[in-house]
Amino acid sequence: MKNNVYNLTFKDWEDYFVDKGDKKFKGQQVFDWLYRKRISSFDEITNIKKEIIEMLKEEFSMRTISITKVERDVDVNKYLFSLNDNEKVEAVLMNHLYGNSLCISTQVGCNMGCKFCESGRLKKVRNLETHEMVEQILLVEEECGKRISHVVVMGIGEPFDNYDNLVKFIEIINHPKGIELGSRHITVSTCGIVPKIKEFMKLPYQVNLAISLHAPNNKIRNEIMPINKAYPIEILMNTLKEYIQTTNRRVTFEYILLDGINDNKECAMELAQLVKGMNCYINLIPYNETNNISYKRTKSENISKFYDILKKNKINVTIRREYGSKISAACGQLRSKKED
Numbered sequence: 001m002k003n004n005v006y007n008l009t010f011k012d013w014e015d016y017f018v019d020k021g022d023k024k025f026k027g028q029q030v031f032d033w034l035y036r037k038r039i040s041s042f043d044e045i046t047n048i049k050k051e052i053i054e055m056l057k058e059e060f061s062m063r064t065i066s067i068t069k070v071e072r073d074v075d076v077n078k079y080l081f082s083l084n085d086n087e088k089v090e091a092v093l094m095n096h097l098y099g100n101s102l103c104i105s106t107q108v109g110c111n112m113g114c115k116f117c118e119s120g121r122l123k124k125v126r127n128l129e130t131h132e133m134v135e136q137i138l139l140v141e142e143e144c145g146k147r148i149s150h151v152v153v154m155g156i157g158e159p160f161d162n163y164d165n166l167v168k169f170i171e172i173i174n175h176p177k178g179i180e181l182g183s184r185h186i187t188v189s190t191c192g193i194v195p196k197i198k199e200f201m202k203l204p205y206q207v208n209l210a211i212s213l214h215a216p217n218n219k220i221r222n223e224i225m226p227i228n229k230a231y232p233i234e235i236l237m238n239t240l241k242e243y244i245q246t247t248n249r250r251v252t253f254e255y256i257l258l259d260g261i262n263d264n265k266e267c268a269m270e271l272a273q274l275v276k277g278m279n280c281y282i283n284l285i286p287y288n289e290t291n292n293i294s295y296k297r298t299k300s301e302n303i304s305k306f307y308d309i310l311k312k313n314k315i316n317v318t319i320r321r322e323y324g325s326k327i328s329a330a331c332g333q334l335r336s337k338k339e340d
């Protein structure tokens with residue numbers, strides 16, 4: 001099978017031409033055509049010899065995914081993509097005051113099995129290739145005509161269960177000669193795959209890390225997130241302390257509030273205790289209810305109470321602003337709607 005142009009990093013492109021006995025400058029030119037001039041066919045390249053263009057055409061594919069559906073709401077667009085093998089994934093574009101942020105998918109389905117999550121209901125079919133992650137950005141920028149300033153890796157899939165493709169993706173979109181997304185504008189969210197967090201902290205990029213915590217103790221977390229049985233909370237927290245020390249960066253904890261499950265006063269106090277002294281902040285997420293799962297969203301007065309307890313304990317905390325609950329923008333909902 002042909003390789004895809006969006007699988008290659010800047011250095012891969014240089015090496016590709018050097019291996020052919022050519023100049024690495026050619027690789028830099030191709031990178032520029034792909035990410036600055038944003039060509040969608042090799043024929044648009046004008047400053048490289050015909051034979052080389054023919055060689056590229058023979059060896060590489062280019063665009064492989066397409067947008068099959070867009071749902072629009074105030075400040076948010078939700079995209080459904082069709083992949084080469086007809087699988088579907090989603091991305092969500094959010095317009096903030098500070099820029100446009102795109103939430104991308106990393107897998108078709110997910111094997112983490114979080115009880116509250118729609119993506120997990122549909123088991124993992126396969127990992128996305130690096131180029132399929134890159135293409136989500138390119139297609140959305142073309143469709144909406146705006147520059148994406150932030151990328152959050154929080155769509156369908158567990159990014160650390162597709163680690164190598166993810167890292168290559170980050171290297172490509174971060175490169176100053178390409179899309180040039182600043183590493184501080186990239187956030188990766190994981191349910192807590194500890195060995196990969198350890199690898200991630202050694203990377204040379206200043207990418208933000210978010211952890212889907214969702215419970216203050218093993219008892220509750222085991223019930224709603226099976227990954228906790230492999231990497232219990234105390235091991236996760238120790239790893240994150242190591243992460244903060246090594247990288248000198250703040251960690252974000254995501255905490256979905258589920259009515260009657262993880263949202264009482266004791267949970268809030270236990271959570272405050274758990275993260276005390278860590279360089280972190282907590283993002284409280286009002287649960288997006290779905291037809292297929294019976295968890296209910298915590299009432300807003302109880303969300304406020306939970307928030308107040310954390311605040312009183314001097315924890316940095318925000319309540320996530322909601323985008324697109326009308327258009328089923330919660331993780332995996334558009335894809336699953338299609339399939340129901």
Ligand code: SAH
Nearest residue numbers: 117154157158189190191212287288330331
């Ligand atoms: N697998 C990664 C990234 C994808 S999920 C992770 O677990 O972090 C992105 C975030 O959306 C996670 O915090 C997840 O727990 C949350 N999420 C899933 N379903 C949700 C729902 N129905 N409402 C609100 N947040 C949800």
